Amino acid sequence: MSSDPWGRVDETGTVYVRTADGEQVVGSWQAGSPEEALAYFERKYEGLVVEIGLLEKRVKTTDLSAKDxxxxxxxxxxxVDAHHAVGDLDALRVRLDKLTELVEARREERKAQRAKQSDEARKAKEALVVEAEELAQSDQWRAAGERLRALVDTWKGLPRLDRKSDDELWHRFSHARSAFSKRRKQHFAQLDAQREEARRTKERLVSEAEALSNSTDWGATAARYRELMAEWKAAGRAQREHEDDLWNRFRGAQDVFFAARSSVFAERDAEQAENLKLKEELAEEAEKLLPITDLKASRAAFRSINERWEAIGHVPRDARPKVEGRMHAVERALQEAEETEWRRTNPEARARAEGLTGQLQAAVDKLRGQIEQARAQGNNAKADKLERELEGRQALLDQALKGLQEFGG
Structure with missing residues (x-):
């Protein structure tokens, strides 16, 4: 019989291992000496020790799942429980028990980590929803629209919650985006409707202004022109492709009338000279508004200057283009600032600018063809008239092309 501290082999070749519960049969050995039997089952034990050691290392140093x-x-x-090895099996059980406790602790830790991540994701998505719902009420159409698109990208980068919670938050988020899009669409539709109404109003004012241009009832007609100007300003801006043409016609009709009145009232030259001085002072005051940095304040200041300008009356005809040109330069700067603001809030403006450019180009090409035809027919008077009309159309086209360039096209 052979033995060691943890096992023995009896005379029949049966191998035993010693445990806290007493001796347990390991197996039977008939192939060699008892020492060889113990050595074989001791190697079995060492194999278990190595296997447990490797598992302990994997659990502590890798992301091995708790289940595996x-x-x-x-x-x-x-x-170990099968007792097919000779060694301190109870010590192995203790190590396995500790390893089980470590795995369970790791399982709870990961569960808590997942819960924390889920809670953080929930809070992040709730914050996105709250911000989206606030943006849904914004009138900063461009900035709010860009921010909502950024929120969508952020949402996509967050982990999913449980299906019910995720669906509920996404429904609120999506509803806020839809509400904003609906309000933005209604706003621009209303703005377009207002500009169309302004166009119709100004068409009517132009027609009346042109009908009055040959009147010799100086006082009443001049008063009516002032009323028409007030109505013009109150009407708001029409579409850009109509505004300049309507204004040129409106102002042109007034110019015809006031030029005739000026020729009749030549004795007012002195008064007009004084008017020129006052308007030059106002033009200088207006020019101090440039460059435009505060659109709202500049618009209000220019409106005040323009009201005083209109109250002054006429200036000598030969001086008018220069002094009015100075005011028009400031007015154009204001209009360009307004158009820049408008473009920032009107994503459809580019398409309309392109359409306008095409229409004006076609009109210019048509006029050139008509001029060539009139020249060929020897109708120089008609050709000269068409040339003047071409100049106006070409100016509008140049302005439209400049506007289109501002869109990057």
Whole structure:
């Protein structure tokens, strides 16, 4: 019979291992000496020690899942419980028990981590929803639209919650975006409607202004022109492709009338000279508004200057283009600032600018063809008239092309 501290072999070749519960049969050995039997089953034990050591290292240093780790522990425990090795099996059980406790602790830690991540994702998505719902009420159409698109990208980068919570938050988020889009569409539709109404109003004012241009009832007609100007300003801006043409016609009709009145009232030259001085002072005051940095304040200041300008009356005809040109330069700067603001809030403006450019180009090309035809027919008077009309159309086209360039096209 042969033995060591943890096992023995009896005379029949049966191998035993010593445990806290007493001796347990390991197996039977008939192929060699008892020492060889103990050595064989001791190697079995060492194999279990190595296997447990490797598993302990994997659990502590890798991201082995709790499920896989527990399965490996159970597999080794089955071998230990089968008593097919000679050694301190109770010590192995203790190590397996500690390893099980570590795996369970790791499982709870990961569960808590997942819960924390889920809670953080929930809070992040709730914050996105709250911000989206606030943006849905914004009138900063461009900035709010860009921010909502950024929120969508942020949402996509966050992990999903449980289906019910995720669906509920997404429904609120999506509803806020839809509400904003609906309000923005209504706003621009209303703005377009207002500009169309302004166009119709100004068409009527132009017609009346042109009908009055040959009147010799100086006082009443001049008063009516002032009323028409007030109505013009109150009407708001028409579409850009109509505004300049309507204004040129309106102002042109007034110019015809006031030029005739000026020729009749030549004796007012002195008064007009004084008017020129006052208007030059106002033009200088207006020019101090440039460059435009505060659109709202500049618009209000220019409106005040323009009201005083209109109240002054006429200036000598030969001086008028220069002094009015100075005011028009400031007015154009204001209009360009307004158009820049408008473009920032009107994503459809580019398409309309392109359409206008095409229409004006076609009109210019048509006029050139008509001029060539009139020249060929010897109708120089008609050709000269068409040339003047071409100049106006070409100016509008140049302005439209400049506007289109501002869109990057």
């Amino acid at each position: 780790a527990q399965a490996a522990i159970d597999h080794i425990r089955e071998q």
